[in-house]
Amino acid sequence: MKGKKIIILLLIILFICITSVIILIAHNNNNIKDVSKQKEELIITGMLHQSRNYFGLKKMVEKLKIEENITIDFQVIPDEQFDTLMQMKIKAGKAPDIIDYNVPRVYGSIDPLEHLADLSNEPWINKLKNIDTLKYTDGKMYSFPLQDNSGISGIIYNKKLFEKYDIKIPRTSKQFEDVCKYLITQGITPILMCKENWVPQMWMNYGYSQALGSGEKCEEMSKKILKGEKKFSDYQELAEVIDYYVSMFKKGYVNNDYLTVTYTDMLKRLTTGEGAMILGYSEMISTIQRVDRTADIGIFNPPFDYNKNDLLVCPRFSIGFVASKDSENLETVKKVFNLWSKPEYLNLWFKDNPGFPAFILVDGGNVNADVINLYEKYKKQNKIIYESMSYLEPIQPLNSTILWPYYLEAPKEDITGEELLSRFQLDLDKYLGKTKKIYDGN
Structure with missing residues (x-):
């Protein structure tokens, strides 16, 4: 009888404890809601690439709303339409408060002195790891970066598929x-491509740097082209990369419907084993594994003959945001950026999108082992090089509107690399003459 009383007493105590915890949690939640309600509601507008509408970013936006009563009204734009719409809004004086873009590449598309807010004196600046790579030429900071870098480039591949058919990494x-x-004989598409023109351009953007053989040669080429001393078509190495890219289509290695397949569907085909490989960069792996946690995806350096020095390309940019100089909500934007620089916010982004944070004390998440191993291997050998586009920022506005569409259509038109480069040179000459953005050598 005494034992029963003790059990009943313990159950009563347990019930009281559980009830107290529930009341405490409810009280804390109400406090959070009350804090949010007590703060004035603030709203800012933004433009966001569709491929970057990450779950982690959504969590950051939700946290702002709950804790600060700040709402970000994002307009999510298909990637292939983004640059055109962005330029239209800027020219019409209707730019949103913040714009999602690659940094520092954005400075080639948007004149920071004319349109972007100077963020050089913001409190988060001192927490950046490599600020010098993100500044504009005047030494000032006009952007808010999320990443220190965007990982590495390479052939993204389905590891389960390679293991199933006992395929070794090609050298x-x-x-x-x-x-x-061999993959074709098994009914599998070797190389996957999609209609978003920023995907096929990576063959050339990364390949040009590998074919030229060093960062010094990339920089030298860029300076001479921008000064008007040389033309793109003067560099046979570049034409060779285009010709190899087009040959993949001619030989039937690429999906025939690449002009209609979306980026999302392309990644899905890789995970299901309908296709085996994509030439891209490591962030694609994170994108795939967000959707399918069971996907086993790897990466290897392109073994193409034009990469004579066996160089690994690292995209020299960070996903980030810029703020409109004329925004009526600039103080709110600055507040948002300051909050987003803190680990409790950025950890949400990198948990969903593992990588290399731009800020100290931030957890980069579970980065793919192949990415880390490949990066460390080539870093030790001093064989890492930046993509060619990073040396040609002054002509960034021509990429998504003219040059990349040329790359996308090249296999269909069956033109040579030399023909494509000569065609683009005409557009470049016209652009440089019109804008007077000739490289001054400084």
């Missing part, structure tokens, strides 16, 4: 094409 162009031929 030469011939071995790569042998893999492609």
